[in-house]
Amino acid sequence: MKQRFTFLALILSISLHAQCWESAAGGSYNTVAIATDSTLWTWGDNGIGQLGNGSFNGELKPIQIDSTPVWRQVDANASACIALKNDGTLWTWGDNGSGQLGIGSSTQYSQIPVQVGTANNWIAVSMGSAHVLAIKSDSTLWAWGNNFYGGLGIGSNADKRSPVQIGTAHDWIAVAGGGFHSLALKSDGTLWAWGYNEYGQLGDATNVDKKTPIQVGTDNKWSKIAAGYTFSLALKSDGTIWAWGYNSNGQLGDGTTNDRNTPKKIGTGNTWNSIKTGSGHCLATKNDGTLWTWGYNLDGQLGLGNTNEQYAPLKVGNATNWQSAKGGGSHSMAVQTDGTLWTWGYGKYGQLGDGTILSHATPAIVLCQTSSIRPVLLSDHLLKLFPTPAHDDLQVQWTGIVTQDFTFEIRNVLGAVVFPTQTLLGNERVDINALSPGVYYLTVKSEAGQITKQFVKQ
Numbered sequence: 001m002k003q004r005f006t007f008l009a010l011i012l013s014i015s016l017h018a019q020c021w022e023s024a025a026g027g028s029y030n031t032v033a034i035a036t037d038s039t040l041w042t043w044g045d046n047g048i049g050q051l052g053n054g055s056f057n058g059e060l061k062p063i064q065i066d067s068t069p070v071w072r073q074v075d076a077n078a079s080a081c082i083a084l085k086n087d088g089t090l091w092t093w094g095d096n097g098s099g100q101l102g103i104g105s106s107t108q109y110s111q112i113p114v115q116v117g118t119a120n121n122w123i124a125v126s127m128g129s130a131h132v133l134a135i136k137s138d139s140t141l142w143a144w145g146n147n148f149y150g151g152l153g154i155g156s157n158a159d160k161r162s163p164v165q166i167g168t169a170h171d172w173i174a175v176a177g178g179g180f181h182s183l184a185l186k187s188d189g190t191l192w193a194w195g196y197n198e199y200g201q202l203g204d205a206t207n208v209d210k211k212t213p214i215q216v217g218t219d220n221k222w223s224k225i226a227a228g229y230t231f232s233l234a235l236k237s238d239g240t241i242w243a244w245g246y247n248s249n250g251q252l253g254d255g256t257t258n259d260r261n262t263p264k265k266i267g268t269g270n271t272w273n274s275i276k277t278g279s280g281h282c283l284a285t286k287n288d289g290t291l292w293t294w295g296y297n298l299d300g301q302l303g304l305g306n307t308n309e310q311y312a313p314l315k316v317g318n319a320t321n322w323q324s325a326k327g328g329g330s331h332s333m334a335v336q337t338d339g340t341l342w343t344w345g346y347g348k349y350g351q352l353g354d355g356t357i358l359s360h361a362t363p364a365i366v367l368c369q370t371s372s373i374r375p376v377l378l379s380d381h382l383l384k385l386f387p388t389p390a391h392d393d394l395q396v397q398w399t400g401i402v403t404q405d406f407t408f409e410i411r412n413v414l415g416a417v418v419f420p421t422q423t424l425l426g427n428e429r430v431d432i433n434a435l436s437p438g439v440y441y442l443t444v445k446s447e448a449g450q451i452t453k454q455f456v457k458q
Contacts, residue, residue: 021341026328027076038069044351049111050094060350099161100145128177150211151195178227189220200261201245239270250311251295278327300361301345
């Protein structure tokens with residue numbers, strides 16, 4: 001009896017120290033999450049800055065990226081992340097090879113979160129493999145990043161490094177980015193798709209790529225959408241799930257491995273209430289709080305205790321309090337209603353957040369961590385000075401998230417300080433009326449180093 005009591009006490013202790021998570025999303029080998037206090041956390045691989053911690057160092061446990069409790073939605077793709085703040089601003093970090101950070105520059109990566117433009121009315125976002133879809137509060141639809149197959153929906157194949165609007169409609173309510181294809185819902189319940197279509201993932205009964213949105217069938221009862229690498233998943237208002245596209249690993253859940261270029265219902269159930277995908281697997285919850293998975297399972301990403309592919313939905317354990325679930329490249333993460341976060345699947349890069357590089361085929365809890373903001377490494381592309389030449393005022397803008405003290409000073413060409421040290425809060429208007437016309441150098445300093453930029457006073 002004493003041993004049993006000790007075991008139960010241990011389980012209770014672990015649970016109480018893990019009830020801190022609101023949501024999570026996975027990239028290929030990393031994970032990003034929001035805690036219940038609205039702080040931002042990441043862990044796993046960091047080869048191109050996708051953890052947003054100012055370095056290329058991977059992490060085996062969650063680390064905090066920003067101490068301010070302002071975050072409400074996150075997503076990730078192969079090697080980049082995106083997050084939405086409560087104030088409607090959008091922030092990205094990691095790989096920018098195809099412009100998927102949306103920051104308008106040709107820089108190849110960012111090691112810390114940087115803001116996408118200046119808009120503060122973003123309400124929803126989804127990342128494809130190398131492109132991004134987002135909706136503003138006026139229900140307009142925007143896209144940026146890789147566009148080789150027309151996944152941006154703008155009628156061309158040109159990549160975009162800043163958000164561009166898709167059409168002129170003002171009735172979009174949901175988006176989902178796949179490998180190189182895209183899905184979106186309108187307020188009238190219609191479903192639209194565009195981009196890569198070799199496997200029928202657009203659901204329009206063809207296998208021809210589309211550069212602009214086309215309607216999937218004529219139904220107007222679609223309520224939720226999800227996109228895998230080369231397949232699509234959608235939920236109707238009647239609680240049924242439908243799938244189409246590539247099916248070699250059973251990701252369509254219809255009991256076969258046959259590709260389909262039109263939506264087909266999965267089973268006969270009508271009590272589904274959420275759907276999500278990984279690269280080649282699916283996760284869904286029912287009204288009773290149970291979690292179900294199917295598809296590719298080489299690394300145990302289905303959470304069923306084995307590595308066998310599943311061609312139809314199977315229940316994960318016996319829990320009945322699953323709140324949300326999401327798939328990464330070859331791993332999965334899900335949050336229960338008590339605020340606990342569980343991960344499973346491929347773990348070689350620490351993306352499971354359990355302090356190891358081990359994979360496991362059943363859900364394991366991710367413990368809460370104490371605050372651990374790391375110093376941000378200064379990067380030249382994050383500092384902007386404008387206008388230049390400047391007259392009366394110089395705008396000094398640091399476009400990254402301020403997680404430490406930054407100061408700046410101005411020197412002339414002889415190296416003499418002509419403007420005393422001041423704290424940089426992220427956006428400063430500097431009165432330079434007292435400076436004589438000429439060339440000057442503004443230096444920003446922090447505990448992680450310093451960078452200097454030249455400007456001209458007229």
